[in-house]
Amino acid sequence: MVTRAALLIFLAIFLLAPTVRAGDTPILTGSTLNNGEAVSKSDAIFIGKITVMGSTIPTSPAMATFLGTKVKVDQVLQGSVGAEISASITILAQNHEVPPEKDLEYLFFVHKNAEPGRATYTAIKLLPSTDDMAYASFGFTSLATTKKIAQDEAIKLASRLTYGMPEKEALGFLKEKGLTKDVASGGSFGWCDDFHLSTGTLQLVIEPKHLQPNGEWANGLLKKASILSKDGKENVSILLINAPKLHR
Numbered sequence: 001m002v003t004r005a006a007l008l009i010f011l012a013i014f015l016l017a018p019t020v021r022a023g024d025t026p027i028l029t030g031s032t033l034n035n036g037e038a039v040s041k042s043d044a045i046f047i048g049k050i051t052v053m054g055s056t057i058p059t060s061p062a063m064a065t066f067l068g069t070k071v072k073v074d075q076v077l078q079g080s081v082g083a084e085i086s087a088s089i090t091i092l093a094q095n096h097e098v099p100p101e102k103d104l105e106y107l108f109f110v111h112k113n114a115e116p117g118r119a120t121y122t123a124i125k126l127l128p129s130t131d132d133m134a135y136a137s138f139g140f141t142s143l144a145t146t147k148k149i150a151q152d153e154a155i156k157l158a159s160r161l162t163y164g165m166p167e168k169e170a171l172g173f174l175k176e177k178g179l180t181k182d183v184a185s186g187g188s189f190g191w192c193d194d195f196h197l198s199t200g201t202l203q204l205v206i207e208p209k210h211l212q213p214n215g216e217w218a219n220g221l222l223k224k225a226s227i228l229s230k231d232g233k234e235n236v237s238i239l240l241i242n243a244p245k246l247h248r
Contacts, residue, residue, distance in 0.1 A: 027096045029089050030109065030125025038125040043112040044079030046183075047129050048072055049105045051084075062093040069123075074105065075182045075196075080217050081110070083185040087121040105129035114214075148198040149179055151227055155238055158202060158225040163243040167193070167206050167220035188215045194228075200235065201228040 030038060039045070054068035066089040073081055087110060091097050100106055107129055110121040149157075157177050161170050171181060171193065182196045188211060195202040205224035212218050227236035 025128060026098050028100060028106070028126040028128075029091060029097060029123050031092075031095050031097055033109075033125050038109045039078075041111060041124050042079070042109040044081045044121070045077045045107070045109050046073050046079075046081055047075040047077070047105055048085075048108050049074060050100055050102050053099075053102050054086075054088075063090065064093075065090045066099065071108065073183050076184060077107075077180075080184045080191070081121075083183055085110075085121050087123050089123045089126070100126055148196060150198050151200055151202075151236075154179065154195065154197050154202040155227065155236060158204075158238045159240070161204075161222060161225060161240055163222065163240040165222050167204075167222060170204060170222045184217070186217075188212055188217055191217055191220070197227075200230065202226075203228050 048071040051072050052070035054066045056064055056066055058064045069087045069089050071085050071087055073083055091099050107127040108123055109125040110123055113120045113122060179195050181193045183194050185192050190207045193204040203226055204222055206220035207223050209219040209221055225238040225240055226234045229235050
């Protein structure tokens with residue numbers, strides 16, 4: 001049962017936090033972290049929409065934490081995360097931070113927690129997804145201004161990839177050509193890298209060279225490339241260089 005003291009602490013979070021008017025930029029989690037600190041401490045950086053706020057726990061005076069916040073990942077800018085993650089988000093009222101809002105998109109900087117059996121994350125810093133100046137300062141392109149490549153061009157680029165090549169090399173080549181991974185999904189046993197196109201999605205299927213005991217998605221090798229329709233069905237199977245007959 002929540003104690004009276006805990007309720008008072010929780011109430012203080014919202015009484016101390018300033019009212020955010022329409023058009024104002026809210027002060028969010030990690031407001032005291034500068035750009036370099038946020039990047040260096042993050043295991044992943046992505047644009048995501050909060051679908052479930054989770055439960056709120058007052059942790060100390062003028063501080064509260066949202067646990068089990070569900071975030072739908074729309075675009076991965078650095079690192080690897082699944083299509084949906086669970087995260088904890090801490091609000092510091094003394095820094096005039098306000099809670100994020102459900103159904104809004106934010107730029108997330110997260111640390112991956114070392115929990116066996118499942119991946120959870122701690123939000124280190126949040127920024128509005130519409131803050132183009134913030135994107136530029138981190139060296140990223142905002143989601144709203146990212147130019148999407150057509151299917152035909154994506155097929156030409158992916159067909160220059162080699163079966164079994166390291167995932168990092170494949171992602172590096174595509175990035176040089178203007179294709180940046182938007183989201184990754186799967187698990188340590190195998191995952192998919194998705195690139196949103198002007199229509200449809202380019203998907204790379206990745207398998208690890210060796211399974212990692214800690215569940216890390218590491219040492220991935222390219223096994224397949226294809227174009228998916230909006231409903232996730234395979235429209236085009238792309239022939240990789242040196243692909244065995246089974247994958248042709």
